[in-house]
Amino acid sequence: MTDRGAELSDSDSNFDPELLEFLERHCDAIQDGEHFSIPEELLKKHPNLMQLVDCIHLLDSMAGGGGQDKVAETLLSSDSSLSSSSFQSLPREFGAYLLEAELGRGGMGVxxxxxxxxxDSHFALKMVRSCEFASDEEVRRFFREARAASRLRHSNIVSVHxxxxxxxxxxxxxxxxSEFTLADRIKMGEISLDESAAMLVQITRAVGYLHRQDVIHRDLKPSNILIDNDxxxxxTDFGLAKVFEHDDEQTMSGAILGTPAYMSPEQAWGKVNSVTYRSxxxxxGAILYELLTGQPPFSESVPLDQILRLRDSEPKHPQKINPxxxxxxxxxxxxCLEKKPENxxxxxxxxADDLERFLNHEPIVLKSMxxxxxxxxxxRREPALVVHLTAFLVIFTVVQLAELSVPGLRPSYIPEMIILGTWGAAxxxxxxxxxxxxxxxxxxxxxxxxxxxxAAVYYAARPIESLVAGYALLIVASAMWYKPRxxxxxxxxxxxSYFFLHSMRGDPETPGHYPYLVAGILIxxxxxxxSLVRRILQLLSFRSRF
Incomplete structure (x- = not known):
């Protein structure tokens, strides 16, 4: 245990009910992504409580909760050195600067x-959050942002001084x-089509400049776009930028970098080497989608669900949300939202040129795919329906071939077709x-x-036991939802259903233990x-933290 941890244990070994209640409420607030400050009275009684709060935040970050845009405001400092998270009371001096107000927090900086x-001029000052616990990679990434941004000079890029x-x-x-971001503007609503296109032209021109400077941003999102008074x-925010001239990045293989709601599929797959300008x-495109519809392409509340949808699905067409x-x-x-970068x-x-053509009421040059x-x-947009319709087509083909192989019409043919049609309609x-x-x-x-x-097997000709394997296929196919439940x-x-089928159409000569054996196999x-679905989700969750 560290000296600070020992000090906390010694001074706060006898926890009072008020402290325990605060810690419970604080942990709940972290899980809900809410801000929860420490009462001054409780802080006076437990001077080292701020250290414990900081540890809770760090553990939450390692558990996957630290990648959100907002974290709780109360993070703590070490006793021996200053920390970015120790500025609980503002204004406060910091070298030649006077810190007047907190503008925002992210997964790494404040x-x-x-x-x-x-x-006597105002600036935005960014520092590493909880720097005494910051890893070498976080510090290196922080200074990489400074180097990447310092040489950029563009009217739509925030300059570093x-x-x-x-x-x-x-x-x-x-x-x-300003303190006003594009995310704030989207929350206000009522953004016209022309305003959305004009806004994206500015952003796209800035990104084009970045690319000509051999810089890929990799974390473009509304909260990283500032809106000035005009x-x-x-x-802004080049914390994940990739600079090709001197890029010594040794990112963990399969690591997922970016914000799930706005990252490209190749980023979601963790293919770091496949991330290009087209990412x-x-x-x-995701920003434009949200400007037009008021929601990101995949609006699931859980980032992991967004990543899964991003990999396997297509976003709903924007005209279906906003005609x-x-x-x-x-x-x-x-x-812009094509899965393959080359498309x-x-x-x-x-x-940007096509957006300007739209604003000028000229035909766009985009070619049909x-x-x-x-x-x-x-x-990709409706995978479950496609899988079902494909399966029905295969079954229909098999049934038709079976029907052609025997003279006359089988008694079960019409019921099978009715059930197949009903299944497709359902x-x-x-x-x-x-x-x-x-x-x-x-x-x-x-x-x-x-x-x-x-129902389909019920009307099938005997023996039906070989068709029981279809239940196992249904179980395996349900994994495509990535939902264990x-x-x-x-x-x-x-x-x-199998027990019902066996009781109605089962072979009387079947041994009594056979149905239970089949049920056991299905279970x-x-x-x-x-287990496999949960492991996939755990692996994806682990990879998305790096």
Whole structure:
């Protein structure tokens, strides 16, 4: 145990109920992403409480909670050295600057509005959060941001004026623009199509300049776009920027860098070496999508769910969310959001040119991707329906071939076709309900799959025992949702349906233990699939923390 930890243990070994209640409420606030300050009375009774709070925040960060845009305001300092998280009372002097107010916090840094006491000018001063616990990689990334931004000169990029260390705290000084971001503007609502396009033109031109300077931003998002008093957009926060001239980045293989709601698929896959200039174009498309619709392309509340959707699905077409969006602007947006980098715009300047053509009421030069690409996008947008329809087509083909191999019409043919048609119609209905985010629609869908499969097998010709393997296929297919509970629902429904099927159509000569053996196999299959899904989710969650 460290000296500070020992001191905390010695002084606060007898916890009072008020302290325990505070810690419980504080932990709940962290999980909800809320701010929760320390009462002054409690801090006077327990002087080292701030150290314990800081440890809680650091543990939450290591557990995956530190990557959000906002963290609790109360972080603590060490007794022997100054820390960025120790500035609980402002204003406070920091070298030649007077820190007047906190502007924001991120996963690595905290930004203050600072006044240079000699020049009497305001700047934005950023420093490493909890620097006494900062890793070498965090400090290196911090100074890489300073180096990347210091040589950039563009009207839509926040300029860096100074960088260094003060009392062991790395800091950089940037131009103070405002406290208003594009994210704040989006929350206000009522952004016209022309305003959205004009705003993105400014951002895209700035990104094009970055690319010509061999810099990839890799974390473009509304909260990293500042809006000045004249309504101009300025790109900031180069903490994840990749500089090609002297890039010595040794990122962990498979690490996921960026913000899930706005990162490109190649970033979500952790393919660091595949991140190119076109990765920023995807992020620009995601920003435009939110400007047009009021929500990011994948609006799931859990970042891990956003990553899974980003990898396997297509965003809903913006015109389906906002019918007022013109077709050319929707085409520009969706082209930026193509899964494959080579299918996006060739450069940021090409994107900006098309946006300006839209603003000038000129035809855009974007070429059509063709019918096959449209089909692929539809398949990614509605994968569950595509899988079902493909399976029905295979089954229909098999049944038709079986029908042609025997003379006359089999008695089971018409019931099988009716059930198959009903199953297909039900899948289309469930998909439409899924688009509307109807509650429990996924559970109802997987349960109906087991029930309708049972009905189809019920009318099949004997022996039906070989068709029981279809239940196992349903269980495995349910893993495509990446939801362990859905796999459990499919498993339970399949077991119940099988017992019903055996009681109605089972062979009387089947040994009595046979149904229980099959049920056991299905349960074990479900357990294995659930375990694999959970492992995949854990691995993705682990990779997204680095």
């Amino acid at each position: 930004v203050y509005r600072a006044r240079h006491q000699t020049l 100074d960088a260094g260390e003060h009392e062991g705290i790395p800091f950089l000084v940037m131009a103070y623009i 309504g101009n957009a300025l790109v 920023d174009l995807y992020s620009l 007022a969006i013109s077709r050319p602007l929707a085409q520009i947006c969706m082209r 996006r715009y060739g450069s940021a300047d090409e994107l 063709g019918l096959w690409n449209s089909v692929r996008r539809w398949a 899948s289309i209905v469930f998909q439409r309900l899924l688009r509307k985010d109807v509650r429990f629609v996924r559970r109802c869908w997987v349960a109906s799959d087991a029930i309708l499969f049972t 859905l796999v459990a629902v499919t498993t339970v429904t399949s077991v119940i 074990v299959t479900g357990g294995i699939v659930i």
